[in-house]
Amino acid sequence: MTAAPARPPQAAPRRRVPLRLLLVAGVVLLTVGVLAVAGLQGSLVYYRTTSELLADPALQGERVRLGGLVVRGTVETTADGVRFELTDGVQDVPVVNTGQPRGVFQEGQGAVVEGVLGADGVFRSDVLLVKHDNEYRPPEDGTGRPAEDRG
Amino acid sequence: MATTTTRSRRTDRLLAAATVLAAGAAAVLALLVAPPDAVQGQPQRLMYVHVPAAWLAYLSFAAVLVASVAHLVTRDLRWDRRARAAAELGVGMTALAIALGSIWGRPVWGAWWVWDPRLVTTVVLLLVYLGHLSVRGLGDDPATGARRAAAVGVIGFVNVPVVHFSVVWWRTLHQPASVLSPDPAPMDPRMATALGVAVLAFTLAGVLVVRRRLRVLAAAGPAEPAPAPLPSPVTGPLVVTPRIRP
Structure with missing residues (x-):
């Protein structure tokens, strides 16, 4: 002072x-x-649902975030990333993401991608985030220790 | 006075012992007893420090609200010190919750930070209470500073429900609350116990820190506005000396 x-x-x-x-x-x-x-x-x-994205033609070609559940059985690793489908239970959108997923990405779980919906109906993203729910439970095998538990 | 201090110190020692016990129990429960989450794995254990930090921030800001109202009604600077001590704790806990959330987000979401309503409103909360602490020192009249801080302490509290319900009101990446929620989610009982004991440990530690901080603040500042400076013994009515204030 x-x-x-x-x-x-x-x-x-x-x-x-x-x-x-x-x-x-x-x-x-x-x-x-x-x-x-x-x-x-x-x-x-923070993100649009698949139905909202498909219902709004103005969003096509715009960079948006798209959120939904990763459809089981659709996840494929590609040369430079991962391909899968997102759903809100009503509409499915195929997603091609550049870059391997980080976080706890898996089938049946939530994910949010950032990118552009092309005219071909494929959503091309370069940011992939995982959205998890607010339920906490031990692993299925009941031991309380998942197989890869170390680290 | 002396007996009050002795009793206060004894309460502090009891509180410290209870804090250490609760923190030790929380560490064992959170690291050894509770299972890792099925989806998130080990990083989910950050919940046992992230959630208590956020809870203690909310509790501190509620204390700031009460103390600020009391100060505006009574103009008593002791209430201002209580508001300040609680706000300091709340700011620290908000920053801690943000930092721990960031460390949790990287392995689970895949990002240290996202522009999600919960995260953004939490940073706003941090800035509002940093403002509460800052306006107190603007100007050199402690009573005015205390009133301004109290005004921020009352109005700023609207941010607390905004932060808490941001995950309900808006679509966010951050998951909704599992416990303090209109729609509680199932949680493994071992996880819920660890979380409960961790919240208790944080709360006890917070009460202890605020009590000790209040003693420091009380020793540093007078309870009443500073008395008028005493006339200097060597100056007479015809001698003008510049008065220098610290």
């Missing part, structure tokens, strides 16, 4: 400050809150 000049004695009425301050803070936070809610509900939906 540096030296400050001596302040004049405080003669100002002290009651008005908090009210004004509260009003300003209230208006600011309300604005931020309204913007946040509007923004998050509109443009910041």
Whole structure:
């Protein structure tokens, strides 16, 4: 802290400050809150479902995130990545991802990919994230120790 | 006064002992007793520190709300110190929850960070309470600073439910809550026990830290606004000396 000049004695009425301050803070936070809610509900939906993507032709050719469950039996490793289908239970979308999946990617689990839906109906992505649910349970074999348990 | 301090120190020692016991039990339960998750494997054990950190942040900010309201009503600087000590803990726990979540996200989601509503609102929460701590020092009148901090401490609390329910209100990558949820999810009882004991350990440690911090703050700052500076013995009414404030 540096030296400050001596302040004049405080003669100002002290009651008005908090009210004004509260009003300003209230208006600011309300604005931020309204913007946040509007923004998050509109443009910041983290991903679209397969049905939403297919129902909105404006999204074709746009870079979007697409989320869904990885359809069992569709996962294939390709030369430069992985190919699979995503579903929301109604519509399936074939996905070709560049790059091997990280995270706990597996069939029947959730995944979110980032890329572009082509005119051929194939979604080409280069970001693959895994979405897991909020249920926690031990591995199926009942020992509480999965086979690869080390690390 | 002396007996109050002695009793307070004894309470601290009891709290410290309970914290160590709970933390030790939580470590054993979380690392040895609870099974790894079927899908996520070993990284899921980060839940036993990530969730308690987030819980303690929520609890701290609730304490900031209560202390801030009390300060605005009473103008007592002791309430301001309570708000400050709780906010400091809450900010630390929010940062810890973000860091641990990031370490959890990399092996499970495949990314350290995503622009997901839960993550973004949590960072906003961190910034709001850093603001609460910062506005206290703006200007050189402690009473004004305390009032401004209290205003932020009251209004800023709206962010807590926004963070908690972000996973319900918006579509996120982050999974919804399993326990403090309108729709609780099944969890293995060994996992739930480990989580419960870890939450207890964090809560006890948080109470202890805030109590000790309050003693430091009370020793550093006066309970009342600073009294007017005493006239210097060598200066008479005709001598003008510049007053230098720290």
